[in-house]
Amino acid sequence: MSYWLMKSEPDECSVDDALAAPRATVPWTGVRNYQVRNFMRDAMRVGDGVLFYHSSCAEPGIAGIARVASAARPDPTQFDPRSPYHDPAAKPQAPRWLLVDVQVLRKVPLITLPVLRANPELADLLVLRKGNRLSITPVEPRHWDAILKMAGG
Template identity: 45%
Template sequence: MNYWLFKTEPDAFSIDDLKNAPEQTEHWDGIRNYQARNFLRDTVNVGDLVFIYHSSCKQVGIVGLAEAVKAGYVDHTQFNPESNYYDPKSTIEKPRWYMVDIQFKQKFSQILPLKTIKAMDDIKEIGLVKKGHRLSIMPVQKNEFESLLTACEA
């Protein structure tokens, strides 16, 4: 099993949107960074656990937990000229972008703020606390995942 942190802007898609989606499941589309795309395409597997992190908002931090329920597949939004995620260089024969499906597991009673995460002694490897890391999808080491989950559920 792998562990992940997926960033989202809550005014575009929030933990509540996932919770209220049909079957509490939604595809994670619109990723337009090659390293994040590679994680979605090659590394995120069914059963992986995913922290949902709200960014670009008043209170940034980990807000909930989801599970990957469908591994990487072609992101159909890249082919739609009316989509915000349209990519004219992408073709059905040679797609550039991928997505996964995630399912809601839990909304935490409180946000675990970035400031608190950065102050945790055992959180050192996650890109979230490293200078210059701005990926919207990032792996989380098992030990760090467990520490963050414990802090989220406290």
């Protein structure tokens, strides 16, 4: 089993939005970074743990515990000219961008960046590294365990 931190802007899809979706599951659309796409394609598996992270908001932080709920598949937004994620170079017979479904298991009290930074066990958590802008990053099992403790179990 692997673990991931997945960033979502709450204006686009918050943990509450995901919980309100059928089976508390949402497609993780809009990824337009090759390294992140490759994580989804090559490394993510159904059942992997996910830290659902609110980003680009007043108070960023971990807002929920989730799991990967599907294998990677083509992201349909790449083909939709009305989508902000449209990619005119992507073709249905040769998709460039993928998504996975994410199922939220539970909402947690927001674990903010200052709280994460204050925990010495998380000193090398990728999301805390200066300049890290990836929307999906791997999480070490020891970091996962420490964050679950912070989230109340």
